[in-house]
Amino acid sequence: MRLAEAWRVALGALRANRLRSGLTMLGMVIGVAAVVVLVAIGTGAKQLVESQVEGLGSNLLIVVPGKVQFGSVPSVSRLQLSDVDAVARLVGDRNRVTASVQSGETVRAGTAAKFTTVLGVMETTTQVFIREVGRGTYLTRSDVDTQRRVAVLGSNVARTLFGDREPLGQQVTVAGVRFRVVGVFTPVGQSLGVDRDDEVHIPITTAHRLFDTTRVDALAVKAPDREHLEELGRRIVAELAHRHPGTDFSAVTQEQILGVLGTILGVLTGVLAAIAGISLLVGGVGVSNIMLVSVTERTREIGLRKAVGARPRDIGVQFLLEAVLLTCLGGVLGIGLGLGAALAVTALTPVPASVAWWSVALAFGVSAGVGIVFGVVPAQRAGRLDPVVALRTD
């Protein structure tokens, strides 16, 4: 029998049992769609995190007290502004170093109030991190040196406190102390779960007086180039350890953050794909089951075909193609459904689901493979049917 003829027969058989073929296919459709959309979500989440980390700036070193380990308790910082000066001397350029101290405070303007993160920072922050002031100016060195009560508002804070009014030059109070608004940030969105539009920056020296502390929570350094990033990190950690014997410090690069998060998200994507794979397997078992039923039902047809000259192989190929056609059609529909679902996830959730083409190819390959694997047993059974018995069946 010609292969084209076998395809035609297989298609005809599927069409003859539309509802059953459709329901059997549904198992494959759901499995394939699950693979495509779950992998898309995993990939999208990974890309989102990468873009957020990279959006912070380039060649960054974040220096914090304690060891950076999942599950470790954050240490109380003993870093001081003098340590920042020491690091700046080590780096050789004060503009490449910034430091921050942060606290949750209520910020008010007239009757409007917002509880937000208030960061005491150095004027170098906008040179170390990617941060744009949309209106007004950022903090200046003299603001920091003279403990001025000036503030730069995140775009959300500005909108909450002032609505459509112009915030520049207006007064706000932070923890009851009056500040003058000198600038408003351009919206940047979230980064690693932190809403960076929901912040207020004030000079770190002013913050120390306001919060009655001298501590520095974190240091950030922008290295001149990528090659010396980790070496610089080690030198900074050594310097700080020398200045604070008995305290650990860590210098983390963006790549290290991405490495840890990437591993977690990679495992997550793998788990999602495995779950989806299980549903594909279940769909395949369904196909096998229906094909066995189909062979039993069509015993007379098989007997007749054999009587008029069909070889065992002809019959086997016919049923195998039927199974493969079933799973491949299910695969194509599933890919369509998966792409649609990925678009819906992108439109309706913050995660930009990103369809990985390898997952589409894999899902289709697996569905064709499932058809072959789960079609072989019914096909062999059909091919081996004794024509005498088959013709006698009613």
Place this chain on the structure above:
Amino acid sequence: MSARSAEPVRIIAGRDLTRSYRLDGVEVHALRGVTLEIAPGDYVSIVGRSGSGKSTLMHLLGGLDRPTSGQLLIGGRDVATLGAAEMAGLRNTTIGFVFQSFHLLARTSAVDNVALPLVYRGIRAGERQRRAAAVLERVGLSHRLDHRPNQLSGGEQQRVAIARALVTDPLVLLADEPTGNLDSASGRAVLALLEELNAEHGVALVVVTHDSDVAARAARAITMSDGQIVHQGPRQERGGPHIPEQRQAP
């Protein structure tokens, strides 16, 4: 009419054929040493009670089954030496089956049903349709090409089945109770068609039946009982001693 020439070319030659199988652990001897030849142009009837072994014999003659012992040649080839695929090819080229229950594919037009054996010869669709239509015309159904089995009468369905058996130009037509599911008028017409094909085109005809009237029309009548041939010879007298289960047509 005797189609046996001085040196007969036998289409089917069986010697000492036995066929036994186990049914629920019990050995059943369906055939116990049957010797039989079918030559070109023969018109043979095989008659017997149900359980006499006539269906088993027909399955052997048609290459659907193999004997437990004895030698069986179909188209000059010893079936003991043939694999399943070769047997299928042999059936395709040599044998035309006509069944009591027609065995037409549902949801498939008459012309496609008739063309089915040609599918397994690798003949292209256009050529298949052409040949199938020609054979359907020969059995008087040229106006029913695109009808499906459920749109045809029983007699018409059996004529489609006969056309399917003929489309491969077989050497022998094996008809298993060809009139069994038909009313008497349709049955007579179908039998007449088979006999006409036998007489005019020289295709050998073997009719398995339990109807003595049908059996008596053959040039040679074989009577089976208990897995053996108990009578074989030219045209029997009507109502002979070994013809059971009378089913008289009115």
